[in-house]
Amino acid sequence: MSVHAQEGHPLTGTWSGDWGPTPTQRNHITLVMSWDGKNVTGTINPGPDAIQIGTVALDVTNWTVRIEADGKDQSGKAVHISAEGKIDDLSSAHRKLAGTWTQGTTKGDFRISRD
Amino acid sequence: MTALFFAEPVLSQRSFSSTYDSSRQVKVQGIVTRIDWVTPTAFFFIDVRDATGTVANWAVDIGSPIELERDGWKRSALRIGDAVAVEGVPARNEARQASAKSVVLTRTGKRLFAPSTTRRAAAPPAPAPRWPDGQIRLGPPPGKTGYWGSASTKILVENTAAKIPMSDDGLLVNIADADKVAPFLPWAKAVYEYRQRRFLRDDPYSRCVPAGGPRQFQMPNGFQFIEQKDLGRILVFLGGGNRNWRVIFTDGRPLGTAAEAVPSYYGFSVGRWEKDTLVVESLGYNEKFWLTSAGLPHTEALHLTERFTRSDLNTLKYEVTVEDPRTYTRPWTGSWTIQWVPDQDIQEYFCEDNSDFVR
Numbered sequence: 001m002s003v004h005a006q007e008g009h010p011l012t013g014t015w016s017g018d019w020g021p022t023p024t025q026r027n028h029i030t031l032v033m034s035w036d037g038k039n040v041t042g043t044i045n046p047g048p049d050a051i052q053i054g055t056v057a058l059d060v061t062n063w064t065v066r067i068e069a070d071g072k073d074q075s076g077k078a079v080h081i082s083a084e085g086k087i088d089d090l091s092s093a094h095r096k097l098a099g100t101w102t103q104g105t106t107k108g109d110f111r112i113s114r115d
Numbered sequence: 116m117t118a119l120f121f122a123e124p125v126l127s128q129r130s131f132s133s134t135y136d137s138s139r140q141v142k143v144q145g146i147v148t149r150i151d152w153v154t155p156t157a158f159f160f161i162d163v164r165d166a167t168g169t170v171a172n173w174a175v176d177i178g179s180p181i182e183l184e185r186d187g188w189k190r191s192a193l194r195i196g197d198a199v200a201v202e203g204v205p206a207r208n209e210a211r212q213a214s215a216k217s218v219v220l221t222r223t224g225k226r227l228f229a230p231s232t233t234r235r236a237a238a239p240p241a242p243a244p245r246w247p248d249g250q251i252r253l254g255p256p257p258g259k260t261g262y263w264g265s266a267s268t269k270i271l272v273e274n275t276a277a278k279i280p281m282s283d284d285g286l287l288v289n290i291a292d293a294d295k296v297a298p299f300l301p302w303a304k305a306v307y308e309y310r311q312r313r314f315l316r317d318d319p320y321s322r323c324v325p326a327g328g329p330r331q332f333q334m335p336n337g338f339q340f341i342e343q344k345d346l347g348r349i350l351v352f353l354g355g356g357n358r359n360w361r362v363i364f365t366d367g368r369p370l371g372t373a374a375e376a377v378p379s380y381y382g383f384s385v386g387r388w389e390k391d392t393l394v395v396e397s398l399g400y401n402e403k404f405w406l407t408s409a410g411l412p413h414t415e416a417l418h419l420t421e422r423f424t425r426s427d428l429n430t431l432k433y434e435v436t437v438e439d440p441r442t443y444t445r446p447w448t449g450s451w452t453i454q455w456v457p458d459q460d461i462q463e464y465f466c467e468d469n470s471d472f473v474r
Binding site: 012 | 300301302304305306309310313317319402403404405412413414415416440441442
């Protein structure tokens, strides 16, 4: 375990990993999230193609997370993202979040870990 | 006694509750093979032979050598080759390690390392020392030495809380009492309970991370104030862990905001005197430490107001108000007292001192 663990809100920080419909079709994703005391806000893939996260719901009874976001795909077409996953290894600096990821009509899974 | 053969590194600063299982007892007898008379925790090691003739080496934790020496014990009380009988609390993991409750030297029947009934008393009662301008001195009287030693508690709970059953390092007897400790937001309470259920084993302090926030005043080796009045600052030298220091500016500079500060373990602090109380406000904390050994969380929005009141030579009252609207529903206050250790200096203690042996 790193000595640089982040011991505050468990979602705060930069997370990276991938999502995709199959084990071989993967897309790199970066999520940056922060807790303001009332809501978790954040961005998917910060930069020119950034998508602002609409809502993040954390269920602390089982450490599951639901993320909803609306953005545009590479062709400029509106796309809705819905992800639902569970935090694993909560006490680690590099805790993990994995589950299902739906982007538009494409369904798959995602795996990210906190940087 | 079940023979235990698994090995796990012993972390130097782990809390008692994360290391030992108070619900169990262990009795072992053996021959002393090694004595580690080091801070923060002294150990000796014994070879224990079981009924089959198999020999296993046990580590026996006998506590702080500073406390032992105050009780009149010396390293020479025990010698390599001595036979001893040990009763104690075993480690939670399967390491051959125990915290001693009783150590008896077999050849004499004498009980070793027991607390003294005639422990050296604190300095005689006296008023708090003052500077020529009348302000309270936080350090020793002129021409004397000394430092601030043991805190009256290792836990931090809201002052209004009723007595909550918990271990000395804050492990709740009943997890349902978490609500009584502090006014947590739901996520913070869940994190606190998660840490409690894991017996506080994830404590960053056990990995030699500095004891930031109020916990710095609950460390085993104490601390010193160095008042540099001409420079408008007070240095706090911390005797334990990484032997860090903290700066409290008393030159009137503004506190600023958390967003402007470089996040750190001790934050950015400004102090002022309100009659005989030093009031210190701090912000700019990072999120890499726990507020106490018991696992209280916080965020970078943390703002602490600390009040240091030296009511007499021997007593420092420490009161801290925790404001962190991202973690707690409202500000809350906890407090404890700290005892003056007269005529002594802080002994050397580095976090890694107990990390060199593996069980």
